[in-house]
Structures are given as structure tokens and as C-alpha cells.
Amino acid sequence: MCLSTVYIGSDGQIQEVMQDVALMEAENDGYVMSDLFGVKKFVQGKIKRLDFVDEHTVLLETPI
Amino acid sequence: MKISVCGKGGSGKSTVVSLLAGHAEASGYKVIVVDSDESNTGLFRMLGFPNPPIPLMELAGGKKAIKGKMGQPNILAESQITTADIPSQFFLKRNGLRMVSIGKILQSMEGCACPMGVLNREFLKKLKLDKNELVIVDMEAGVEHFGRGIDDSIDTVLLVVEPSMESIAVAEKIRDMTAGMKKNLQSVLNKVSSQDISSELKAMLKDKSIEIAGVIPYDPAVFEACFKGRAMAHGIAFQAAAQILNGLLARTIG
Numbered sequence: 001m002c003l004s005t006v007y008i009g010s011d012g013q014i015q016e017v018m019q020d021v022a023l024m025e026a027e028n029d030g031y032v033m034s035d036l037f038g039v040k041k042f043v044q045g046k047i048k049r050l051d052f053v054d055e056h057t058v059l060l061e062t063p064i
Numbered sequence: 065m066k067i068s069v070c071g072k073g074g075s076g077k078s079t080v081v082s083l084l085a086g087h088a089e090a091s092g093y094k095v096i097v098v099d100s101d102e103s104n105t106g107l108f109r110m111l112g113f114p115n116p117p118i119p120l121m122e123l124a125g126g127k128k129a130i131k132g133k134m135g136q137p138n139i140l141a142e143s144q145i146t147t148a149d150i151p152s153q154f155f156l157k158r159n160g161l162r163m164v165s166i167g168k169i170l171q172s173m174e175g176c177a178c179p180m181g182v183l184n185r186e187f188l189k190k191l192k193l194d195k196n197e198l199v200i201v202d203m204e205a206g207v208e209h210f211g212r213g214i215d216d217s218i219d220t221v222l223l224v225v226e227p228s229m230e231s232i233a234v235a236e237k238i239r240d241m242t243a244g245m246k247k248n249l250q251s252v253l254n255k256v257s258s259q260d261i262s263s264e265l266k267a268m269l270k271d272k273s274i275e276i277a278g279v280i281p282y283d284p285a286v287f288e289a290c291f292k293g294r295a296m297a298h299g300i301a302f303q304a305a306a307q308i309l310n311g312l313l314a315r316t317i318g
Contacts (some may be wrong), residue, residue, distance in 0.1 A: 002178035033275055035180055036124045038185070039138030064091045 005055060006033055008045055008062035015064050017043050023052070041063065065201040065316050066188060067214050068100075071224035072234040073205030076254040077101075079223050079286055081202040082110040082296060083305035084312075088159040088198050091309075096147060096155075096191075098201040098258035099165040100184050102177045107202055108156065111163055111297035117156045120183060121167030140183065141170060143229065145190050181212040187279065189217040206234065210241040221314050224249040225269065227261050232268060239274050248316065250277040252308055257282040277315075 007014045023034040032043035040054050045060030054059045067084070069077045069243040069257070081097060088095045099107045099117075123138040126171055139149050147162065156163045167180040193199065201218070203209050221242050225231050235251065242249040243245055251274050256262045262279050285299030296302065 003182055004174050014143065020186075034134045036134065036183060037140040039141050057256070 002056060003035070006043065006058045006060065008043060008060045008064060010061055010063050011063055014059065015059075017041065021058070039044050065193070065220070066191075066201065066218045066311060067220045067222055067316075068201040068203050068218040069222045069224060070203040070207075070209065070210075070215075070228070070233040071164075071205070072228070073273045075224040075226040075231050075234075076203075076280070077205070078110055078202050078289070079106065079161045079301070080222070080252055080254060080305070081107065081200050082282070083302055084222075084309050085200055086112065086298075086302065087306050087309045088124060088200070092196065093160065093198040094147070094194070094196055095161050095163065096197065096199045097163045098184075098188070098199060099163065100201050100209070101204050102167065102169050103141055103204065105168060105213060106293060108163060108165075108288065109293045110295060111156075111161065113156045113158070113163060115156075117163055117165045118154050119146050119165045119167040120154055120187060121180060123151075123154070123245070124179070124183065132241060138239075140186050140190060144192050145187075146192055146194075156186065160167075178212075179195075181209070184209075185212060185216060187213065194294050200229065207237050207241060209236070210245070215245065215247060218247060220250060220312055222246045222312065223249060224254050224257070225251050225265065227257075227265055229252075232272070234274055236280065237273055239272060250275050250312060250315070254278050256280065257284050261318045277311050278304060280304045280308070 006021050007016050007017045007026050014024050018033050020035045021033045024031045032042050045062030048061040049059040051057045071082050085095045139145050166184045223238050226234050242257050253265050256279050280301050283299045283301035284296040288303050289296040
């Protein structure tokens, strides 16, 4: 699926923050995520991993 | 109740959708036909509409302008919608029949159909129905929609099987995928030209533990409608579809 699920995590623990993310834009110390339906969410963190093979996931290095 | 109609390309999914929709409407249901096929465009003709509906993808700006409209909430930002929430420009209506379309691939190199898959899945999931409303989804050919989770909120998956080995191979895959999703799977045998072929096909599906809801015989009226691009005359295929619809409703609603 070419829309992503975004997770945050650190120290081996991860937590889903948003599904079907269509756009991520860097803002201050994090990212604004948008889906196709007008839902937006901001999350702090730094991208640790982008995985475009396994279900298109984004992992942000952020303490949970 | 939500029924998705799936199967191999060319097996007759749109024909079966049109036949079932006709009977359901005649039985007093408010029918919502969802055109989920990203390639073929002719379902509106089979349903007797002169033009196609504006695709729901346009809610998100359409594929071309999608980024510009992102961030502007549309009806699918809600956790639940009803048919009354669908803006009137996005559906065609005639008596008890409505048709909506998810979207079509229009140009080469325009990118993948993933946004349409998500919109389709969320539309079907969030659409809450009254007791007398029935959704019939004309799925894209093959099995990718299962991978995308589009059938997740579907009550019954109706598999269209034509007399061909390839169609049976796709049927086996769909049997396994629907079992994994714990979905009710029924099949309909389509374009069946003789009693012998009907018996042989039934035996093959029975052998593969695929339940059969009914048989739609080969009907020149269907061929004529597909060839000319118009609504079907009511022939033997239409008659056969009545029993299939009643069976599906009885099995699902009880």
C-alpha cells in the first residue's frame, strides 16, 4: 500500500500514531501528517526508518 | 447488507452486479451500486444511466489535484456516514437505484491506484446502512482488493466463476483469502452454455469446497447489451439472478 502507517518509538518499543498517511511535511522538530480525507496530525521526532516493502511504514525516533 | 462481487477479469462481475441490482430494486431495496473497478468504465451503461457519476476521488481533489486539497476535511473524515451524507453530485439516481464510482485510472504514468484503494475501503467501512439499503460492489478483477482490505466491511463475497480453468484458479485463491478474513463466500456460475457444463463446473467447485449460490446461463441478451453498451433486456440471465439474490439475502439476513 503506497500510503504509510506511521509509528513512533524508541528502545525497541513502538506505537502506531496514524494510518493511511498520504503526505508528511517537516515542521519544527517533527512532521505534519495528512491523509486523503483532511485529517492532519503533528508528531515530534526524527525519521529513523522508511520501509517501502513491508506495508510502507515510517518509524520516528520519539520517546513513547 | 454489503455484497462484493469479485472474480477473474471478464468472468461477468459487472453483469452479475447489474442483474442483482435490478432484482433488489424491484424487491423494494434501496440499492447502492459501488463501481470499484479502476479500469473498466461501462457499468453505468449496463445500469441504464446515460453518463458515469463523478468519482468519489474528486472529494479528495481527484488524483491530479490531490495534494492541493489535502488538509481540507471531506465527508470521509467522519467516523460514520450514511447515504444521505454523500453529496448529490457524486451519485446517479433512478428510483431505488443509486450508483457511485470510486475512481478510474485515466492516464499512463499517473502513479498507482493506492489512494483509490484506501478511499474505497474507508467509504465501504464508514457507510452505515438502513435495513432496506443494500450495497453491491463491482470489484476490480483478480485478488488485489483482498490484499488492500477493501472487503473488510463486506458481509458476503460473491465470486463469479465462468467455465474456464483460469477462473477456477482465481476462485481457489479467493476461497483461501476469504477464509483468512472469515468472510461468507458464495459463488455464482456465469455464462454457462449447457447442462453438462453446469454439472461439471458445479462438481469442480464442490470438490474445492466453494459454495454455489446459483447458475446464470449464457444469455444472448447479455451478449447484446455488452456488445452495444446498453442496459440488458430481461432474459434467462435476469430470471436466474432472482433466485440467487433471494438466496444471498436469506443466508446473510436470515
